[in-house]
Amino acid sequence: MSKKCKLPPYILLCYLLNFYVGFNMSGIQFVLLDIKTEFGLSSTLMAAISSAQMITALGMSALFSGLLDRLDNKKTLLVGCLCSIGGSLLAGFARGPMWILCSYLISGVGGNILLSVPFPAMAKLDPERITLHVNRQQGALSCGAFLSPLFFALLMGRFGLSWRWNYYVNTLLLGALTLFLCCLPSPGRSGETEADAPETPEERRARRRLVLTPAFLCMGLCLGLYMFMEIGLLGYAKDYFVLELGDAFGAALCISAVRGGMTLSRLFGERLLKNRVHMCLLSMALPGACLACLALFRRPVPALLACLLFGVFAGPCWPTVLSMGLSIDPKASGKLTSLLMLFNNLGNNLGNLLIGACVDAMGVANAYYVAAGAAVLGVVSLLVGVRSFRRLGLTPEGPEWLAAREVAAES
Numbered sequence: 001m002s003k004k005c006k007l008p009p010y011i012l013l014c015y016l017l018n019f020y021v022g023f024n025m026s027g028i029q030f031v032l033l034d035i036k037t038e039f040g041l042s043s044t045l046m047a048a049i050s051s052a053q054m055i056t057a058l059g060m061s062a063l064f065s066g067l068l069d070r071l072d073n074k075k076t077l078l079v080g081c082l083c084s085i086g087g088s089l090l091a092g093f094a095r096g097p098m099w100i101l102c103s104y105l106i107s108g109v110g111g112n113i114l115l116s117v118p119f120p121a122m123a124k125l126d127p128e129r130i131t132l133h134v135n136r137q138q139g140a141l142s143c144g145a146f147l148s149p150l151f152f153a154l155l156m157g158r159f160g161l162s163w164r165w166n167y168y169v170n171t172l173l174l175g176a177l178t179l180f181l182c183c184l185p186s187p188g189r190s191g192e193t194e195a196d197a198p199e200t201p202e203e204r205r206a207r208r209r210l211v212l213t214p215a216f217l218c219m220g221l222c223l224g225l226y227m228f229m230e231i232g233l234l235g236y237a238k239d240y241f242v243l244e245l246g247d248a249f250g251a252a253l254c255i256s257a258v259r260g261g262m263t264l265s266r267l268f269g270e271r272l273l274k275n276r277v278h279m280c281l282l283s284m285a286l287p288g289a290c291l292a293c294l295a296l297f298r299r300p301v302p303a304l305l306a307c308l309l310f311g312v313f314a315g316p317c318w319p320t321v322l323s324m325g326l327s328i329d330p331k332a333s334g335k336l337t338s339l340l341m342l343f344n345n346l347g348n349n350l351g352n353l354l355i356g357a358c359v360d361a362m363g364v365a366n367a368y369y370v371a372a373g374a375a376v377l378g379v380v381s382l383l384v385g386v387r388s389f390r391r392l393g394l395t396p397e398g399p400e401w402l403a404a405r406e407v408a409a410e411s
Helices: 009-039 043-064 073-092 097-116 118-125 127-159 164-182 201-212 214-234 237-244 248-272 276-296 300-314 317-326 330-362 364-391 399-410
Strands: none
Touching: 009 073, 009 097, 009 118, 009 127, 009 164, 043 097, 073 097, 073 118, 073 164, 097 118, 097 330, 118 127, 118 317, 118 330, 127 164, 127 248, 127 317, 127 399, 201 214, 201 330, 214 248, 214 276, 214 300, 214 317, 214 330, 214 364, 237 248, 237 300, 237 364, 248 300, 276 300, 276 317, 276 364, 317 330, 317 364, 330 364
């Protein structure tokens, strides 16, 4: 069997875990209003409780930056699964807002592990196809995020079940994946190498300095700017359709349109364009143009189309930028993942706060001009980063592009 047909079971598990992360993430967003209503919470207090998960994720990213390459990947994932199961059960049996807060703090630890730990494992098990695997993994996440609201809307609407069933179902799903994880052999530590000669102290110091190069810093900045754009759209899309356009139907469909477009492009985009540089430039610039269209053409049908196109164009951006960042130093993929996730979480939090302030100051439609401006900064950062890649003697286009070019040359 050719290598192209082989998929290590551990990488399949990584796909399934990201499907769960997306499914759980959208499920939590779907039941926030029900939780707020049952416990009589204000919107501000509910937002503060929800942000606990993001704050925990930031702390875990900083902690993992120096540990992830030295930890056994399977054992670390197992800890993440158990934390997520514990947090989900605590929320499912919650008797007050403090229970929800504690569950989000625990789930924040587990969720960050489930998001960040699979990348070093994939980079170690199949480094030549890391871009393909990250795209598929993020496609699985988008698929889970797309299906979850539809599933729970049907479950709660048809059978009259409470919001707690969101957490019960997610516990059962992750429990099954945890059993699957226990049956698989561990890929070991991401920093372990089998055939390479031991590094000299000078080589180790040189590798540590790679995280300070423009190549890596620009990839981190691009991740943050992309999340700034994504949260700018998804966080306020319903407000845009309801308050600016008075379109309740569009408000119900807009987020599903974005997630559906992302699912398609993340699963199939890499097959169409293997050059990572071109993919990143297009998937940063075109979503920015979609945001500008939302600000300019304030009509329901064009706006819904712009949301769909945003998802289609933006889908490959995050996984492709991440794979470029990891390729800077495959032996330290765990450390690089944690640092890149730190940029990611900062962009998510700052985007939520800054776009929210712009919505209050200038209206939701005009705020999308600010979100579109992040795309311009992202394109500039990518160009600077690519130049630094070449100075380091690296190929930013990626191994898949090199392999395709070699095959074309031979034929």
